[in-house]
Amino acid sequence: MSALVKIITRDFVRAARSAGSWAYGLVFMAIFLSLSAIALDGDMTVLRQMGVPLIWLAVTFAALMSVDHAFSEDLRDGTTGQLWLSGVSYLSQSTSGILSFALIQLCPLVLTAPLWSLLFDLSGPTVWGLIIALLCALPGLAAFTALAGALTGPRGKGGFLAIFISAPMLVPILIFGMAASDAFLMRGIAAVEFRALFGLSLLALAVSIPATAAALAANTDR
């Protein structure tokens, strides 16, 4: 079994036994969206208009809140260094960490978006547009938030620092993501905004994988 598959399988097993890690983002999202709906006074016209942007914000904030689950424990207990010594390069660890983070922390947020859309009475096509745009943005969201996790390193609990590091990088994804969600209603999946969003997401991956590997190497040297 390749090291990449072994690390992701290990992370899945641990996540399945410790719901707290991946449910944290979901709970945050539920609270954020419920409070937002209450704050908007339950006015359905306003809620329908605000639903998509609020769900995008909730996913982004929930991803940032989960930053501590990317790399910090492996860096803290020395597993990152041990993996390197056993022949798993920092680049492989970076790739597997980003994949694990996307699948365990972010996928539940995207997959539950239809549930949260009920709060805002969003139409079927709007929900489809939102989900497809979120899926296109998923690699970029995972790449930038995991990079922030690797940069904050073994200290963990780097919440605010991680937000300061990754928020500027997430802004373009948020802008293109919102645009793609809206464009779906007019031009469907063929809308150019989806290609731009997916391209941005892949670019984020291409930049973040080596940058995360460098951050892991730097944080192991202590």
Added chain:
Amino acid sequence: MKSATLTLKDVDIVRGSRTLVSGLNLTLSGPKLLWVEGGNGIGKTSLLRTCAGLSRPAAGRITWSVQETTLSAPETVTFLPADSYAKSGLEAGEDAAFWGADLETVDMLIHAKTPSEKLSTGQAKRLSFAKMLATQKPIWILDEPLAGLDKSGRDMVAHHLRAHVLSGGLALVASHAPISVRDVPTQRLVLT
């Protein structure tokens, strides 16, 4: 086992504003055991981590070679840290399997189903030792391998160290407790 050599040339190790090691020159070839001694905070762990390639020296050069062929640290070195890296959420057997380790080598088979976070200090140390044994590298670097172990655990470590060195391996051991392994050529390095 092929003979391995660890060479330190003019190595400086600095942590923060403190210089822990200055201008260290050392050439070690197996079969040999180097016992690194020194008080708390003197720089034993930093020296071992540097020898393992996990930290870079502030100055100087470290090379690892097997039969005169220079290799990288991951190709030659295995490192036993002082602290456990047992993973919470995994059973000891699963944790060992992840690293390709066999719990039987450290008399831990009966604890295979014990959650890693519930292992005692000594059991966690045995698990780390099993992971280290699985790597089958020619250079062993061990940081406080006896800490937390009972008599049978200490005997087990001594047994494996002896077998490793007598088969031509090289071992660097930092320990506050005396390291005495029968029939094994031992050198002392005292950090002051």
